[in-house]
Amino acid sequence: MTASAQAPNTQLPASSANLDTSHKVSIALDQRGYDILIGPGLLDEPATWLGLPKAQVAVIVTNETVAPLYLERLSHQLRAHYTRVEAVVLPDGEAYKDWASLNKIFDHLLAQACDRKTVLFALGGGVIGDMTGFAASVYMRGVPFVQVPTTLLAQVDSSVGGKTAINHPLGKNMIGAFYQPERVVADLDGLDSLPPRELSAGLAEVIKYGPIADAEFLAWIEDHLDALLARDKAAMAYAVKRCCEIKAWVVGQDEREQGLRAILNFGHTFGHAIETGLGYGEWLHGEAVGCGMVMASDLSVRLGLMPAEFLPRMHRLIERAGLPVLGPALGIERYLELMRVDKKAESGEIRFVLIEGLGRATMRAAPDPLVAEVIQSHCR
Structure with a gap:
């Protein structure tokens, strides 16, 4: 199978001095299309969070590394839109992209009586994005979620396109679902803290x-x-x-x-x-x-x-x-x-x-x- 994927070109600038720092890219998927917001300072910009699905509860899923850096900042912005803003903080690392971590998300959602309008926010890298998206795809047969990728890998790849999954000892990403986010917020300032x-x-x-x-x-x-x-x-x-x-x-x-x-x-x-x-x-x-x-x-x-x-x-x-x-x-x-x-x-x-x-x-x-x-x- 040959897949000729010469994507539509944009003019390549000669140097970074000629480049803008903020962009919006849209994914066209009939009724499930959404925007990818790219730029510095997006996490703290109130306009970033306008127009998302309305609900009483927002649940931020993050990990032990990212939470001290960005959890309170995101929570502060979401409190303007949701009555309850809660968090699930998971261990950090690919080794925890498994059923046990996925169940911790479900445990919180069920214990807090989260309904099918609850919005999940994936705050972290590819592991958090994949698990949060998978949880959103199956909790009550589907609740909305938003990707807030904090790593370069997640910003350019795993947060975009709706592939969600967990790992199995016999194969990587073998258990999952296609499920699109409502929005992707790629704050470039998050890359400053990357090792x-x-x-x-x-x-x-x-x-x-x-x-x-x-x-x-x-x-x-x-x-x-x-x-x-x-x-x-x-x-x-x-x-x-x-x-x-x-x-x-x-x-x-x-x-x-x-x-x-x-x-x-x-x-x-x-x-x-x-x-x-x-x-x-x-x-x-x-x-x-x-x-x-x-x-x-x-x-x-x-x-x-x-x-x-x-x-x-x-x-x-x-x-x-x-x-x-x-x-x-x-x-x-x-x-x-x-x-x-x-x-x-x-x-x-x-x-x-x-x-x-x-x-x-x-x-x-x-x-x-x-x-x-x-x-x-x-x-x-």
């Missing part, structure tokens, strides 16, 4: 949008990577905006990942195997995806889809972003076993998102011996 490792993990998801959908954006990332690593607000605002534009364009055509949307998983087949094989939380999701993109780039070259120079180009960029380019030594058979339970696999056949020309992705199977060569070349 460098988390920032690099988010850059992996930024980088992926270039090869799969916009060759010029890939070149822009290469030219502006130092500014992104320095958290330059204007450069970061443009990167988040462009990633959200591409994802909105893809999701608008294929909300439930029946075809085109699968290209957003470039590097994820190898990456999910790394995360599951090591145990959730050992590597950050973006770290596994960064390494997975190196492997997927190599496989694209070995299959003759891309010229040889594509691999070192991706290797250099991912390494410059502070991401690992060598995977853990899980063993070739273990990698293959884990990849066979990936969501894109069909009848046990592993299917990979590969690049067949910059800005154009394809999904196809590859012979196990060739995949084994890739694993052997890029693992410690």
Whole structure:
């Protein structure tokens, strides 16, 4: 299946000095469309929270790391709109993206007699966003929720598009639902508190949008990577905006990942195997995806889809972003076993998102011996 995803272009500025810091991107999904607000200072701006579903109760779901930084600030804004503003504070980390944490959300909602108009707010990174969205999708068969992503990875990827899930010991994100938020609020000031490792993990998801959908954006990332690593607000605002534009364009055509949307998983087949094989939380999701993109780039070259120079180009960029380019030594058979339970696999056949020309992705199977060569070349 070839998925030509050359998203509609915007003019690429030559430098971050020419960039705005505030943007709005809209996702068009018939009656379920919504806006992604991007910019600094959004959390404390009263206008950010206007026009959301009316209810008596708002429940903020967050974690132990984010709560001390932003919980009271968000609560303060929501008190102007909701009679009760409550919070569920979960442990932090991918290891807690499981049934036990999900049940803590349900325990609170049921104990507080929250009704079907209750609005959930996901305040945190991808783990919190995924679990809150999943909880919202099934509590009383669906309550509204709002994404308030505080990590770069969540702002450019996991908060947008309505994919929600928890992990299972046998596979990442295998239990979940498609359920769209009412709004995404990406406050760029939240990125100031990110540890460098988390920032690099988010850059992996930024980088992926270039090869799969916009060759010029890939070149822009290469030219502006130092500014992104320095958290330059204007450069970061443009990167988040462009990633959200591409994802909105893809999701608008294929909300439930029946075809085109699968290209957003470039590097994820190898990456999910790394995360599951090591145990959730050992590597950050973006770290596994960064390494997975190196492997997927190599496989694209070995299959003759891309010229040889594509691999070192991706290797250099991912390494410059502070991401690992060598995977853990899980063993070739273990990698293959884990990849066979990936969501894109069909009848046990592993299917990979590969690049067949910059800005154009394809999904196809590859012979196990060739995949084994890739694993052997890029693992410690």
